Amino acid sequence: MIRIAFALPLLVLAACEAQEAPVPAPEPVEEAAPAQTLELPGNYQVVSYRNAPLPASTTMSAAIDGSQVAITSPCARMVWDYELDGNAVSFSPVSGFSGGCAANPTTFENGVADVMAKANIAMDMGERINISGSGGAIELESR
Numbered sequence: 001m002i003r004i005a006f007a008l009p010l011l012v013l014a015a016c017e018a019q020e021a022p023v024p025a026p027e028p029v030e031e032a033a034p035a036q037t038l039e040l041p042g043n044y045q046v047v048s049y050r051n052a053p054l055p056a057s058t059t060m061s062a063a064i065d066g067s068q069v070a071i072t073s074p075c076a077r078m079v080w081d082y083e084l085d086g087n088a089v090s091f092s093p094v095s096g097f098s099g100g101c102a103a104n105p106t107t108f109e110n111g112v113a114d115v116m117a118k119a120n121i122a123m124d125m126g127e128r129i130n131i132s133g134s135g136g137a138i139e140l141e142s143r
Helices: 002-020 105-116
Strands: 040-049 062-063 068-072 077-085 089-098 119-124 128-135 136-142
Touching: 040 105, 068 105, 077 105, 089 105, 105 119, 105 128, 105 136
Parallel strands: none
Antiparallel strands: 040 062, 040 136, 062 068, 068 077, 077 089, 089 119, 119 128, 128 136
């Protein structure tokens, strides 16, 4: 009987420990910030092509309004209409190479035209806009 008297408190203690601890209340969930709308309109300098800086001898600028992109070099001007949905972008050519030079388009002019034709993503990188797709990437720096 004495053994039962000592064993009973131990059984009660063991039963209390076996009970599940209360489940804590879930942490409040922070709402995600609304996605920022990418704003392309502005004046830019083309600073890189396919992840390499443009050489100093090659200058290209880009003027973007609400519906068109015009990229201009000393000898060429190229224009595209664009549609933007979030950071998904598509370009449609309005004009090919036009300009006042008799020279053929440079490797960089042809390359930038190829990037724009195949681009499907536009990313805001602070003072730069990155436009990329299967044709590579260009970076535009705000002027």
